[in-house]
Amino acid sequence: DVKVTQSSRYLVKRTGEKVFLECVQDMDHENMFWYRQDPGLGLRLIYFSYDVKMKEKGDIPEGYSVSREKKERFSLILESASTNQTSMYLCASSRPGLQAKNIQYFGAGTRLSVL
Amino acid sequence: GESVGLHLPTLSVQEGDNSIINCAYSNSASDYFIWYKQESGKGPQFIIDIRSNMDKRQGQRVTVLLNKTVKHLSLQIAATQPGDSAVYFCAEINTGFQKLVFGTGTRLLVSP
Numbered sequence: 001d002v003k004v005t006q007s008s009r010y011l012v013k014r015t016g017e018k019v020f021l022e023c024v025q026d027m028d029h030e031n032m033f034w035y036r037q038d039p040g041l042g043l044r045l046i047y048f049s050y051d052v053k054m055k056e057k058g059d060i061p062e063g064y065s066v067s068r069e070k071k072e073r074f075s076l077i078l079e080s081a082s083t084n085q086t087s088m089y090l091c092a093s094s095r096p097g098l099q100a101k102n103i104q105y106f107g108a109g110t111r112l113s114v115l
Numbered sequence: 116g117e118s119v120g121l122h123l124p125t126l127s128v129q130e131g132d133n134s135i136i137n138c139a140y141s142n143s144a145s146d147y148f149i150w151y152k153q154e155s156g157k158g159p160q161f162i163i164d165i166r167s168n169m170d171k172r173q174g175q176r177v178t179v180l181l182n183k184t185v186k187h188l189s190l191q192i193a194a195t196q197p198g199d200s201a202v203y204f205c206a207e208i209n210t211g212f213q214k215l216v217f218g219t220g221t222r223l224l225v226s227p
Contacts, residue, residue: 043204090158105161
């Protein structure tokens with residue numbers, strides 16, 4: 001079974017804090033993704049990565065950065081957390097290309113509250 | 116802009132009924148569609164996919180129908196069970212990219 005593990009299920013942080021959300025996958029997938037999920041807005045892509053040390057902006061990258069130093073790990077960083085970053089954050093991974101069906105396997109999510 | 120959306124935000128059915136969840140998409144260049152199920156407290160899970168050169172694909176108790184003429188996608192669940200209660204998302208893949216565009220989701224509520 002594919003397993004995507006997010007380090008925290010719940011986080012509470014204060015405005016201005018630096019926040020790290022960690023994600024690890026055990027399927028040797030090349031692609032990894034970070035989304036945020038908000039009521040009425042669905043899943044929105046923040047950043048994705050096709051390979052180690054590679055990153056691409058998604059649809060809403062502002063206020064976020066990422067790090068991919070190892071293939072299995074993809075970190076989302078909030079340099080200075082703000083209240084509008086309170087959300088559910090979902091990490092996903094997949095093999096590359098449509099041949100692999102591009103199925104994205106998701107972690108259970110991290111619910112972040114910024115006070 | 117391109118978008119993927121859903122017609123019904125909430126669908127309530129009785130156990131044993133068949134459920135139909137609908138999805139409209141606007142990007143006619145999309146060539147691959149996926150349905151995900153998200154149970155409370157969990158991340159989305161893959162259910163079934165379909166390529167744009169197909170009209171219908173069946174899985175276990177689920178069927179996806181694709182109507183490219185009207186850019187409409189539907190997920191049919193046969194003999195709906197309480198365990199099917201979840202939020203269902205359709206998603207499309209932009210040609211040439213490897214990122215999904217998700218709809219906002221439909222909540223399916225199954226009453227015993």
